[in-house]
Amino acid sequence: MTVLWFIAGILFTAAALCVLGRLIAGPTLIDRLIASDVLLTTLVLVVGTEMVVNGHTRTIPLMVVLVATAILSSIAVARFASRTTAQSAGAAATEDDDAHL
Amino acid sequence: MPISDVILDVVAAVLLIVAALLTLAAAVGLLRFPDPLSRLHAATKPQILGLILVVLALALSERSWTVLFMLVPVIVLQLLTAPISAHMVGRAGYRNGNVDVDNLVVDELAPDVDAAGRSSLSGGAWKDEPGQSAPGDSRRGRPRSSGSPAAGP
Numbered sequence: 001m002t003v004l005w006f007i008a009g010i011l012f013t014a015a016a017l018c019v020l021g022r023l024i025a026g027p028t029l030i031d032r033l034i035a036s037d038v039l040l041t042t043l044v045l046v047v048g049t050e051m052v053v054n055g056h057t058r059t060i061p062l063m064v065v066l067v068a069t070a071i072l073s074s075i076a077v078a079r080f081a082s083r084t085t086a087q088s089a090g091a092a093a094t095e096d097d098d099a100h101l
Numbered sequence: 102m103p104i105s106d107v108i109l110d111v112v113a114a115v116l117l118i119v120a121a122l123l124t125l126a127a128a129v130g131l132l133r134f135p136d137p138l139s140r141l142h143a144a145t146k147p148q149i150l151g152l153i154l155v156v157l158a159l160a161l162s163e164r165s166w167t168v169l170f171m172l173v174p175v176i177v178l179q180l181l182t183a184p185i186s187a188h189m190v191g192r193a194g195y196r197n198g199n200v201d202v203d204n205l206v207v208d209e210l211a212p213d214v215d216a217a218g219r220s221s222l223s224g225g226a227w228k229d230e231p232g233q234s235a236p237g238d239s240r241r242g243r244p245r246s247s248g249s250p251a252a253g254p
Contacts, residue, residue: 004114011121018128030137030194038144048155074186078193
């Protein structure tokens with residue numbers, strides 16, 4: 001059992017590190033928004049996993065609050081990103097295109 | 102400890118590993134995929150299925166009705182809010198011109214954005230004539246597929 005929990009923890013850690021890499025490197029605001037969303041999802045899953053491992057249920061309200069408020073940041077940043085000017089959007093698109101050519 | 106408890110605990114641990122694998126797949130997809138829409142596609146895997154698996158593992162390891170009723174709002178809230186936020190993020194990425202149009206097989210939003218831009222020409226802050234393309238569209242084949250951020254809700 002402990003081995004299985006360790007495997008899950010290692011996988012979650014690797015996933016969080018990959019997401020953090022995209023969060024730092026991500027060429028555009030949208031990439032960083034998606035990466036932070038996935039990082040928050042990973043955090044919620046880790047909170048649930050910790051409850052299973054340690055055998056308590058005290059942080060279920062934390063899961064509820066995190067899941068319920070994750071949408072606020074996404075909508076706020078998405079609205080902000082929709083209003084940025086066409087010049088910066090074109091520059092970001094060019095940068096993104098060049099990144100994977 | 103009865104044998105059924107051991108089985109349930111092992112099943113819960115396996116569910117946790119599957120959820121962790123989904124999260125890792127999303128993270129690798131986030132690193133490897135070329136443009137924001139495909140990264141968004143990768144990111145939605147742990148948001149619904151991974152969360153359901155972890156909540157199921159928690160319910161299986163605790164085995165009480167109270168915990169189960171406390172866990173239902175987690176799933177319901179995530180099912181309600183995840184599509185909305187994904188829609189908003191994808192729309193913002195499209196309107197920003199961050200989507201690589203050459204990778205798309207079908208662009209079903211382009212005619213709608215085109216129509217919205219045409220109908221809001223009188224009131225919108227962004228006016229582009231049919232003959233000239235927006236500054237962000239110089240690299241694209243279609244003239245007005247994106248780059249009009251003020252063209253409607």
